Amino acid sequence: MIILTVISGIYLGAAIMEVIRATTGEKRKMPFLLSLVILLIPALSPLLMDVEALHEFFILRLILLMLSIFSKFIAFSIIFRRIKLNILYICLMSLITSQMxxxxxxxxxxxxxxxxxxxxxxxxxxxxxxxxIIRKRELELTLQQELKAIAKYQYVMVIILAYIINIFVWASLSEEHHRIAEFLLMPTLVGFTIVLISVISTTAAASKQKMVSELLADQIEKQTEYYDNIKQIYSEFRSFRHDFKNHLLCIRSLLAENETEKATDYISDIEGVLEREKQDFDTGNIIVDSLLSDKKAKALRSGTRIEFTGFVPTMGLSNVDACIIFSNAIDNAIEACAKDQSGQDKVISIKSDFKKGYYFLTISNPVFESVNFKGKNQLVTSKENKTLHGLGVPNIIRAVHKYEGTVDISAEDNRFTLEIVMHLKKEQ
Incomplete structure (x- = not known):
């Protein structure tokens, strides 16, 4: 019977060891067979408590009891060659579940x-x-990331609650200790509710952070596309500069031969080429030029035009923040215009100005449904997935606040207006 007890203890220790590997990402530093030998420590330690000769030595039994409780943690620390709180937590939880x-x-x-x-x-x-199940569904990395998001105090709360539940179950199954179960019923329910709320809030925060990270990654990807477009524009400009010398040489030759009419026609041909290659927008900021050109094609699919007037500075305003502000604002405007199916002409108006260190930006568009606010500049998204959407405006506000700026949002006379003021400094 003792041999079966030891084998069962090694079996349980091996199962816990593999769970530690899957949930924490820790790598076993010893071969599997040697690890099983190390697991003899927790498998044998409970048997020492049955030695009758030790029953008279209270202090020694207390020490042996403590060693028995932490024997798994000692064994796993040797196997993984790491002393970490997550290993201790799993060992303590295993002690509770074993008792349960x-x-x-x-x-x-x-x-x-x-x-x-x-x-x-x-x-x-x-x-x-x-x-x-975890390995079949390839959930190791996901589980490891989720567990890292849980705060240390939540681990302590779970352990305490698990111990209370364990005692509650023990008392419930014993007629002699039914009063203890009744006494622990309310603390168990309250503790379970607190832990549940805490875990849900942590999960929600982690989910929100993940969504924001994905949105920022999308912004960076879009900005990379705009940079690629700019590189192409520069490449075309260098090519034109190279050809321009040849064009001047040809025109000079025609004029030297008094072929004025042919020289004039040649100049007209060059102007025609330049007209075809002219950018859709000339804001003064090549990032915004490229961005608006890209958004123009998207807007036209819903019968919407983008009209820009003014100037976008390059000094004091980072390309990343310019991309975040313009792309989010225009995407929202295009989505609002796309909700109209009447075929009427729709215009997204962008007015930009820079005076005495301050940048003024106003973007307005028609709306075809009611716009709801739950606070100043806090929109209630009309999309079904509330978690995935509604991050555009907060991202704009965060970017504007970097420049000691203000954002004002209004929706009047079926028109949505976003007004931004930023203080731009040369060193930014």
Whole structure:
């Protein structure tokens, strides 16, 4: 029976070891067989408590009890060659779950080694099934990232709650300790609610951060596309500059031969080429030029024109922030215009100006449904997925605040208006 107890303890320890690898990403520093030998430490330690000669030495039994509790942590620290809180947490949780399995199985089995063996085999098998599902669905990395988002105090809360639940289950199954179960019912419910709310809030915050990261990644990807367009424009300009010398040579030759009419026609041909290659927008900022050209094609698909007047400075305004402000604002405007299916002409108006260190930007567009606010400059998105959307305006506000700026949003007379004022400094 003792041999079966030791084997069951090694089996459970191996299952926990693999769970640690899957959920924490820790790498085992020892071969599997050597790891099983190390797991003899926690498998043998509970047997020391059964030695009758030690029953009279209270302090020694207390030390052995503490070693028995932390024996798995010691063994796993040796196997992984790391002393980490997440390993300690898993070991403590395993201690709780082992007691819980033993409590549940005590209804069917007598106390003693048989009950211990059954509890360890049941827990080890349950862990291996969970591990199989995690690896089958390739959830290791996702699980590791999610667990990193959980705060340390939440781990402590879960352990305390697990201990309370364990005692509650034990007392519930015993008629003699029914009063203890009644006493622990309310703390169990309150603790479960607190832990649940805490975990949900952490998960929501992590999800929000993930969405913002994805949105920023999308902004960077778009900005890269605009840079590629600019590189192409520069390449075409260098090519034209190279050809321009040849054009001047040809015109000079025609004039030298008094072929004035042919020289005039030649100049007209060059003007025609330049007219075809002329940019759609000339804002003074090549990033914004490229961005507006890209958005123009998207807007035309919903029968919408983009009209720009003014000037966009390049000094004091970073390309990333310019991209965030213009792309989010115009995307929102295009989406609003696309909701109209009447075929009427729609215009997104962009007015830009720079005076005495201050940059003024106004973007307005028609709207075809009610615009709801839940606070100053806080829009209520009309899209079904509230989590994935509604981040555009907050991103604009964050970018503007970098420049000691202000944002004012209004929706009057079926027209949505975004007004921005920023203080631009040369060193920014």
């Amino acid at each position: 399995y033993a409590t549940l199985l005590s209804r069917f089995l007598p106390a003693g080694h048989v009950l211990d063996i059954a509890a360890m085999l049941t827990e080890g098998t349950a862990l291996l099934i969970i591990l199989f």
